[in-house]
Amino acid sequence: QPKRLADYQAPIFSITHTDLVFELDATATRVTATLTFKRQQPGRLLLEGQQLKLERVRLNDRVLTAAEFAQTAESLEIFAPGDTGVLEIVTLLNPEQNTALEGLYLAEGVYCTQCEAEGFRRITYYPDRPDVLAVFTTTIIANRNELPFLLSNGNKVRESRLPDGRTEVVWHDPYPKPSYLFALVAGDFDHLHDTYVTSTGREVLLEFFVQKGALARSHFAMAALKRAMRWDEQRFGLAYDLDRYMVVAVDFFNMGAMENKGLNVFNSKFVLADDTSATDTDYFNIESIIGHEYFHNWTGNRVTCRDWFQLSLKEGLTVFRDQEFSADMGSPTLNRIDAVKVIRTAQFAEDASPMAHPIRPEQVLEMNNFYTVTVYDKGAEVIRMLQTLLGKAGFNAGLACYLQRHDGQAVTCDDFVQAMQDATGYDLQAFRRWYSQSGTPELSVKEQFDAATGKLTLTLAQQTPATADQQEKLPLVIPVKIELLFHDGSAAQQHLLILDSSVQQFQFDNLPQAPLVVWLEDFSAPVKLSTDYDVEQLLAIASRASNGFARWDAMQQFWHKIIKDAVQQSALPVLPEALLTAFRQWLITPLADLALTAELLTLPDFDTLAAHYAPIPVDALLNILQETTQLLSKALLPELLGCYQQLTTPAYHYSEADVGLRALKNRCLHYLAFTAEGAKRVTAHYQAANNMTDILAALHAAQHANIAQAGELMADFAKRNEANVHVMDKYFNVVAANPRDSVFDALEKLTAHPVFSWKNPNRVRAVYGAFSQRNAPQFHRKDGKGYALLAEVVTKVDAINPQLAARLITPLLSWQRYDDGRQQQLIMLLRELASLPMLSDDLYEKVHKSLP
Ligand code: ARG
Ligand code: ZN
Numbered sequence: 039q040p041k042r043l044a045d046y047q048a049p050i051f052s053i054t055h056t057d058l059v060f061e062l063d064a065t066a067t068r069v070t071a072t073l074t075f076k077r078q079q080p081g082r083l084l085l086e087g088q089q090l091k092l093e094r095v096r097l098n099d100r101v102l103t104a105a106e107f108a109q110t111a112e113s114l115e116i117f118a119p120g121d122t123g124v125l126e127i128v129t130l131l132n133p134e135q136n137t138a139l140e141g142l143y144l145a146e147g148v149y150c151t152q153c154e155a156e157g158f159r160r161i162t163y164y165p166d167r168p169d170v171l172a173v174f175t176t177t178i179i180a181n182r183n184e185l186p187f188l189l190s191n192g193n194k195v196r197e198s199r200l201p202d203g204r205t206e207v208v209w210h211d212p213y214p215k216p217s218y219l220f221a222l223v224a225g226d227f228d229h230l231h232d233t234y235v236t237s238t239g240r241e242v243l244l245e246f247f248v249q250k251g252a253l254a255r256s257h258f259a260m261a262a263l264k265r266a267m268r269w270d271e272q273r274f275g276l277a278y279d280l281d282r283y284m285v286v287a288v289d290f291f292n293m294g295a296m297e298n299k300g301l302n303v304f305n306s307k308f309v310l311a312d313d314t315s316a317t318d319t320d321y322f323n324i325e326s327i328i329g330h331e332y333f334h335n336w337t338g339n340r341v342t343c344r345d346w347f348q349l350s351l352k353e354g355l356t357v358f359r360d361q362e363f364s365a366d367m368g369s370p371t372l373n374r375i376d377a378v379k380v381i382r383t384a385q386f387a388e389d390a391s392p393m394a395h396p397i398r399p400e401q402v403l404e405m406n407n408f409y410t411v412t413v414y415d416k417g418a419e420v421i422r423m424l425q426t427l428l429g430k431a432g433f434n435a436g437l438a439c440y441l442q443r444h445d446g447q448a449v450t451c452d453d454f455v456q457a458m459q460d461a462t463g464y465d466l467q468a469f470r471r472w473y474s475q476s477g478t479p480e481l482s483v484k485e486q487f488d489a490a491t492g493k494l495t496l497t498l499a500q501q502t503p504a505t506a507d508q509q510e511k512l513p514l515v516i517p518v519k520i521e522l523l524f525h526d527g528s529a530a531q532q533h534l535l536i537l538d539s540s541v542q543q544f545q546f547d548n549l550p551q552a553p554l555v556v557w558l559e560d561f562s563a564p565v566k567l568s569t570d571y572d573v574e575q576l577l578a579i580a581s582r583a584s585n586g587f588a589r590w591d592a593m594q595q596f597w598h599k600i601i602k603d604a605v606q607q608s609a610l611p612v613l614p615e616a617l618l619t620a621f622r623q624w625l626i627t628p629l630a631d632l633a634l635t636a637e638l639l640t641l642p643d644f645d646t647l648a649a650h651y652a653p654i655p656v657d658a659l660l661n662i663l664q665e666t667t668q669l670l671s672k673a674l675l676p677e678l679l680g681c682y683q684q685l686t687t688p689a690y691h692y693s694e695a696d697v698g699l700r701a702l703k704n705r706c707l708h709y710l711a712f713t714a715e716g717a718k719r720v721t722a723h724y725q726a727a728n729n730m731t732d733i734l735a736a737l738h739a740a741q742h743a744n745i746a747q748a749g750e751l752m753a754d755f756a757k758r759n760e761a762n763v764h765v766m767d768k769y770f771n772v773v774a775a776n777p778r779d780s781v782f783d784a785l786e787k788l789t790a791h792p793v794f795s796w797k798n799p800n801r802v803r804a805v806y807g808a809f810s811q812r813n814a815p816q817f818h819r820k821d822g823k824g825y826a827l828l829a830e831v832v833t834k835v836d837a838i839n840p841q842l843a844a845r846l847i848t849p850l851l852s853w854q855r856y857d858d859g860r861q862q863q864l865i866m867l868l869r870e871l872a873s874l875p876m877l878s879d880d881l882y883e884k885v886h887k888s889l890p
Pocket of ligand 2 (some may be wrong): 330334352353356
């Protein structure tokens with residue numbers, strides 16, 4: 039039975055101190071939890087617990103008899119606890135068998151915890167909710183020879199040898215925290231350390247713990263951490279608050295990383311990198327996620343969530359903060375383009391799916407299912423709109439007010455908006471609807487220009503279609519940034535329109551001539567906006583707008599338009615001469631920003647296009663994408679070649695300029711692969727490459743254009759990189775993206791590869807996540823073979839790791855979006871899944887929401 043936001047009740051008991059003693063053992067770890075509790079209101083003392091073996095309960099020095107407490111599969115109730123007291127609970131865990139990777143688990147010799155959202159209840163019985171904040175003291179007892187590093191949150195207070203030869207280490211975290219921020223790690227690692235002096239003069243020990251032999255691959259992450267610490271001081275005046283900051287990298291992890299107080303745990307693919315094994319994207323992701331987890335220390339840890347419905351309070355805000363950080367470290371334009379792509383593909387798709395929910399969901403069965411692009415990325419867009427409305431200074435003041443007012447508390451999204459309002463005096467009452475309303479708003483616009491008076495009238499209308507979770511939709515407050523461009527060379531004008539009702543008009547006087555309007559500049563709101571511009575107007579914006587994002591966005595609209603026309607006429611798109619002229623121009627004289635040039639030359643991908651159709655014309659879109667790429671390669675061959683050859687590859691260096699250079703060069707290669715000499719060029723590119731970005735570009739191009747040497751290159755790549763699992767994941771990605779029928783045999787072979795393991799989420803995602811998300815031609819096959827394969831994998835994985843299974847299933851849920859034939863296949867598979875005898879809560883929630 040789902041939980042509802044409307045049913046929230048404050049805790050009956052608080053816990054002031056939580057003392058934990060762990061006696062580590064692979065199959066029988068004993069946890070002794072000593073909880074100092076205090077009654078807050080009348081009611082029962084009910085603790086959450088799952089998959090625990092209870093050994094003993096003691097209340098104030100007296101062991102309780104079976105009649106004094108009651109146990110269910112999910113809880114422990116103490117009958118007469120009194121108003122204050124100390125409860126001691128002893129539980130036994132089996133970390134080795136914990137393949138769900140939630141709670142305490144042992145993988146590759148490392149003990150590791152993941153408690154967010156509700157994993158702490160797999161360690162001990164506890165009020166496992168974010169609004170119970172306690173001071174934690176953690177003792178870890180283990181054999182030092184096997185586990186030299188014994189880590190937990192906060193400061194290390196003691197370390198001693200026990201008479202039996204084991205070692206005991208005691209940690210104390212002075213900041214009261216909810217159980218989801220608890221962490222313990224024990225293992226043998228390579229250890230990188232450094233120091234950082236905060237703006238407040240605190241000397242902080244920074245430590246990275248990585249797998250043996252990987253020390254040299256942790257320097258970039260260390261440097262990124264220091265940049266993040268400095269940036270948060272400079273941008274928001276926020277400094278670190280403990281003497282030690284630890285990051286552990288593990289290869290068995292369900293998501294990207296976790297912000298446990300003072301002891302972050304990371305998926306190793308977001309820590310480890312060097313110039314021979316990492317792509318430009320890897321470096322980017324590491325810096326961004328290191329930043330994200332660090333920024334959580336204020337937005338998440340010092341001020342946390344009252345309940346899990348408020349998750350976007352910390353995640354939307356922290357994604358916004360990491361995006362601002364990345365924009366300052368690199369190219370703001372490219373960062374914005376990447377963030378917008380996520381919204382227009384994954385987030386719009388989620389709105390159109392059975393899992394549609396507002397950034398603050400109202401009903402949840404399995405919380406792990408709500409760590410979504412809506413809560414995270416749309417949540418970040420909502421924060422960005424606040425900054426647009428309040429201005430940077432207003433926003434900074436609002437954040438300062440929020441953190442100061444609520445430091446040490448567990449609060450709600452409303453508290454956040456209230457602080458923004460109080461600090462600035464800006465009325466945000468109507469804006470709050472963004473938190474409760476799901477779906478993608480659609481904007482339509484009309485322009486009227488009176489040449490005699492120079493008056494421009496803009497009419498905006500908004501409407502949000504019903505979503506699976508919510509029928510009624512109301513108007514939202516939508517900030518719409520526009521730019522007016524003039525042919526006669528008059529200075530462009532920028533304006534912010536604030537649309538807060540269904541239809542609204544805005545007027546501008548004394549314009550020199552009819553302007554070309556750039557709508558929704560910087561994607562100032564997470565909405566769909568349609569204009570009736572013709573292709574010439576769109577190409578004019580793409581060539582002339584001063585704002586790089588606007589230029590890219592005009593190209594996106596251009597492609598949507600001509601592809602939509604082609605789909606309607608069951609034909610191939612007609613490429614206007616003006617397009618070829620623009621492409622030639624960009625290839626012959628690229629813009630100063632080479633990465634932006636590469637983006638201007640890139641077609642929208644299948645998922646981006648698909649968001650504009652119901653039902654999705656799968657076969658037509660795939661065919662058009664393929665054919666258009668080939669048309670462009672043919673038409674632009676000399677310019678592509680010229681551009682490709684003119685960009686000389688420097689020694690590898692991860693810098694904004696070099697990233698752009700590689701992006702443009704590899705974009706050219708992608709087109710060149712489809713030409714007569716494609717095979718020769720791709721092979722030469724592979725052989726000459728001095729970095730992973732170029733190597734992967736060659737492999738993807740080889741496979742896409744189906745060049746004869748593709749198999750050979752792939753085999754060579756696999757052989758050279760056997761020893762590095764993260765590079766093998768990239769190899770798996772390429773194999774899984776093979777758009778031809780042979781992919782099924784290839785996938786089968788991959789699962790027999792010595793590096794592959796069904797228990798490792800990175801490996802499973804590298805194979806099957808890539809297959810379902812980067813191989814539209816085979817995944818969406820007419821005969822349903824792609825869907826059936828994913829359903830089979832989901833079934834298998836659910837028994838091992840429900841969180842992973844529930845993520846993998848996503849592309850199967852949205853059957854409504856496809857044609858009848860595909861609908862039938864998907865519904866049949868979902869029914870089969872629904873009838874499985876042992877379905878996890880995670881899958882149950884998604885499958886049952888999806889079934890007709
Ligand atoms: N709080 C973590 C982060 O965004 C992610 C935790 C995800 N947890 C989960 N159960 N899916 O940094
Ligand atoms: Zn986060």
